Amino acid sequence: MTAELYLITPPHIEAEFVDTLAAALDAGPVSALQIRLKDHTVDEIRTLAPALIACAQARGVAVILNDSAELADELGCDGVHIGQDDGSVKAARAIMGAGRTVGVTCHYSRHLAMVAGEAGADYVAFGAFYPTQTKEAPSRAEPDILRWWVELFELPCVAIGGITAENARPLIDAGADFLAVSGGVWNHPDGAAAGVKAFAGLLDEQG
Secondary structure, eight states: OOOEEEEEOOSSOOTTHHHHHHHHHTSSOOOEEEEOOTTSOHHHHHHHHHHHHHHHHTTTOEEEEESOHHHHHHHTOSEEEEOTTSOOHHHHHHHHOTTSEEEEEOTTOHHHHHHHHHHTOSEEEEEOOSOOSSSOOSOOOOTHHHHHHHHHOOSOEEEESSOOTTTOHHHHHHTOSEEEESHHHHTOTTOHHHHHHHHHHHHHTTO
């Protein structure tokens, strides 16, 4: 499998962000969008998320909500991404059902990734690989963990943390199935659409 782009929203947005999102999603292939609005209350997420969900799903992009399976289900998302403190895979699966995605943050831990896989997660996420301003990363991961995972397991793995089109190559070469990107797109000097295009060009080189 070749690597694909997995976009993550900025932690804080305004209602007009949906226009930026639309431009980004129209600029190149994006497999998934994670709605991660850490700087908003649940009620604000309920207000802001529906337009983002509709925008992405209309383009065939899977929508994953961060942290809460209950809210993901309520909003009609395609999946949920849970951290180590957000409850179990089993509990998330009970809410999301068999047909929707449950992804799990595993930091740089091989053990946590194996536990998540055994529990029925649909993907495991490793990181942070690079310094990031989006999230205070409790850990740093090295590309070797991706290489180890893909050699032993079929379950997809996601690389996350400070990834840009300029530094992503080692993660692609190590076998990452998805590159989870936030600032590398939204903070691109030429705009978010240019950020997606930069990743599209990089991922096209995989052959």
